[in-house]
Amino acid sequence: MEGGNRLFRYIGGRLLQSILVLFCVTVFAFMLIRITPGNPAQMMLPDTATEEQIHEMEIKLGLDKSLPMQYIQYITGIFRGDLGFSTTYRVPVSDVIPSRLISTGKLTLATVICGCLISIPLGIIAGAKRGTAIDFFAVFFALLGQSMSPVWLAVLNVYIYSVWLGWLPAMGSGGLIHIILPMVTLAYPMAAEITRISRSGMIDALGEDYITSTYAKGIKRSVVYRKYAFKNALIPVVTLVGLQVAGFLAGTVIVETVYAWPGIGHLITQAVSNRDYALVQSLLLISATVFTIINLIVDIINSFIDPRIILE
Structure with a gap:
């Protein structure tokens, strides 16, 4: 109680x-x-x-x-x-924003699903198998992704997959095929950061004294990973994913502008360039509201994962 x-x-x-x-x-x-x-x-x-x-x-x-x-x-x-x-x-303004918010929401959902499906398992396994080939691959994957500028990556993707190979459209939002390039441009840097954080979290969790105690009690390594270490490694990952989601929903200005994706980020550039102050004011309010709500949800989720957060 x-x-x-x-x-x-x-x-x-x-x-x-x-x-x-x-x-x-x-x-x-x-x-x-x-x-x-x-x-x-x-x-x-x-x-x-x-x-x-x-x-x-x-x-x-x-x-x-x-x-x-x-x-x-x-x-x-x-x-x-x-x-x-x-x-x-x-x-x-209330007639302009909803459709743009939906477009950004679709891009955000696709990006987060793609990024998390790759990065969380990769980071957790790399942290659990430190010093192995998969660990070195995870470190390389994370460093490469974090060193890439979103602008450079967006332009590179357009040049390779649209101009050179002609596989994917360079701009627009007519169908699912249009979401691939902006999704990849956003998902790789995100996945790189989550891989680094989840790997570090797993290494830190496995170094705790209570983990050593569980080994001494004869508990299987797979059970220790799944029941104890993974839960603690998940807290910084949830926080990072929450911040990434909030940032995407608030508007990925550069990526949406490069790919002409009709989302909040593209709308922000139009509003600022046209000095549409009512629209700028509303977008500022919506972006801040999204950040605040996502951070609140993240704090609540983390409090369920680790009840010690409440005591702090």
């Missing part, structure tokens, strides 16, 4: 921290347009707009009210699903 209360208190504390972070993000996103040089209303209108049209836009945006009232209006708009009007697409 006491353990359950500690768990609820831990989750409640993390939830309150997440709410505080989101509050700070809303304040920053709100102030983003207000501290930008120039008149936001004028920036949303053509250069030929008259003073009367600018004033009407200020009233429409609520810029004629005090800052506290503007913030309240901004928050209530968020809860109503009103994120503002996109000057790039000439439609409400």
Whole structure:
């Protein structure tokens, strides 16, 4: 019963921290347009707009009210699903983002599945069989992947598989074949990092005193690996995967731009280049919300894997 209360208190504390972070993000996103040089209303209108049209836009945006009232209006708009009007697409922001978020979600899911299926078994086996051929391969695989720039890898993939061999399309999102190149570009560096972390975690876990004690009790090596070492090696892996997922969902700007993948990252570049402040503000808020929620989920998962985290 006491353990359950500690768990609820831990989750409640993390939830309150997440709410505080989101509050700070809303304040920053709100102030983003207000501290930008120039008149936001004028920036949303053509250069030929008259003073009367600018004033009407200020009233429409609520810029004629005090800052506290503007913030309240901004928050209530968020809860109503009103994120503002996109000057790039000439439609409400809430109509632009969902389809882009779905596209990024598909790419993220494919990348994480591909990356984890390769890296976690490779890292765990390499850590358990330290000094063997598979360990050396895992180290080489991780070092090579971490040394590659995503931009360089994206361009290399396009040149080899699209331009030279002609096997895969270089851009677009018409079907499953279009997801292969951006997925590989994102999955390899991710898999390299997870391989390194899972290998190190397994080596550290096998070096603990309680693992030596289990061997002394005559417990089979396979049982020790599966029941004790693997669980402890999994904690940093879960944390890293969570951060990677949050980063992908928040927008992989470079990769989506290179492959013209219609996701959040591609949308961010368009919004910034077109000075679409309402869209930039909303994307900032959504990205921060995704990071916060994923981190909260990771903390909860880790607390179930290792209850000692709650005591700390």
